[in-house]
Amino acid sequence: MNKKIFFIFCIISSIVYSQESKLSKLLYVDQKISFDSTKKSDLQIVHQKKSVFLSAVMSFAVPGLGQFYNGDYLSAVVFSALEASAITIGLVYDNKGDDQTLVFQKYANKRWDVAKYARWTIDNLEGHLNTSLNNDLKAENYNDLFFDQARTKVNWDALNRLESDIGGWYSHRLERFGEQQYYEMIGKYPQFNPGWDDFDESFLFTYTNSHKDPVTAHFDYYSKLRGKANSFYNVASKAVVVVVANHFLSAIEAAWSTGKYNKRINTHLSISKFQSGFAIEYYPKINVQFNF
Numbered sequence: 411m412n413k414k415i416f417f418i419f420c421i422i423s424s425i426v427y428s429q430e431s432k433l434s435k436l437l438y439v440d441q442k443i444s445f446d447s448t449k450k451s452d453l454q455i456v457h458q459k460k461s462v463f464l465s466a467v468m469s470f471a472v473p474g475l476g477q478f479y480n481g482d483y484l485s486a487v488v489f490s491a492l493e494a495s496a497i498t499i500g501l502v503y504d505n506k507g508d509d510q511t512l513v514f515q516k517y518a519n520k521r522w523d524v525a526k527y528a529r530w531t532i533d534n535l536e537g538h539l540n541t542s543l544n545n546d547l548k549a550e551n552y553n554d555l556f557f558d559q560a561r562t563k564v565n566w567d568a569l570n571r572l573e574s575d576i577g578g579w580y581s582h583r584l585e586r587f588g589e590q591q592y593y594e595m596i597g598k599y600p601q602f603n604p605g606w607d608d609f610d611e612s613f614l615f616t617y618t619n620s621h622k623d624p625v626t627a628h629f630d631y632y633s634k635l636r637g638k639a640n641s642f643y644n645v646a647s648k649a650v651v652v653v654v655a656n657h658f659l660s661a662i663e664a665a666w667s668t669g670k671y672n673k674r675i676n677t678h679l680s681i682s683k684f685q686s687g688f689a690i691e692y693y694p695k696i697n698v699q700f701n702f
Contacts, residue, residue: 476664500649527605
């Protein structure tokens with residue numbers, strides 16, 4: 411019984427197979443069917459071009475990222491390294507400038523006195539300063555210059571009014587204590603020389619166009635302290651310029667290199683199917699086209 415069932419199954423399978431394979435059971439006909447069935451087909455995967463806009467935006471946000479996207483790894487490393495270096499230098503020198511600022515401010519707070527500067531100015535107003543600058547100012551008009559009899563507490567508004575009235579080498583109005591301009595002025599303009607602790611209050615200091623007395627040693631030293639801080643900040647500022655420029659240059663280079671990449675290489679990856687008769691074979695094929 412089992413043998414009969416198996417025999418019937420074989421017959422049915424043969425009939426179905428012959429119908430599906432379109433074989434006729436005749437040798438010359440089957441050879442023609444097999445030859446006609448021989449064919450080749452390709453499944454192509456086309457290489458995708460890179461986005462010029464995307465690569466530029468990526469590099470503008472993070473220098474080197476767009477180069478990494480388009481496969482230019484050497485340029486990616488260069489732009490990334492430049493960014494890291496510039497940021498590091500900027501931070502280091504900005505901190506140095508801050509530290510040096512604390513140094514010169516501490517020096518000024520200890521050695522320059524606005525009250526001494528105001529006392530020398532008002533004491534020499536009617537004599538030396540009026541003569542040197544051809545003025546006719548009266549000291550009594552500035553009785554509100556000090557808040558106390560010891561003349562240690564200065565009325566800043568009265569002091570600025572006095573400076574404006576004198577003119578000449580008194581070309582600046584002293585900023586309030588603690589301001590950035592306050593620390594700049596006392597070590598930059600000779601009119602503030604009498605406020606330094608090594609200045610002799612009996613000395614008739616003069617700084618006209620025809621005669622310029624030298625400033626004190628402490629004035630000069632303080633100027634160098636400030637100059638050093640400014641040098642640190644200048645380096646930090648240049649580092650910031652490099653950082654900004656690096657973002658723009660990286661974005662431009664990424665866009666250019668991506669466009670160049672898209673023009674130079676056109677890659678096609680194919681998977682070919684080859685059917686020989688009733689046998690099917692698959693093999694990969696890659697075509698690379700360079701455009702110069």
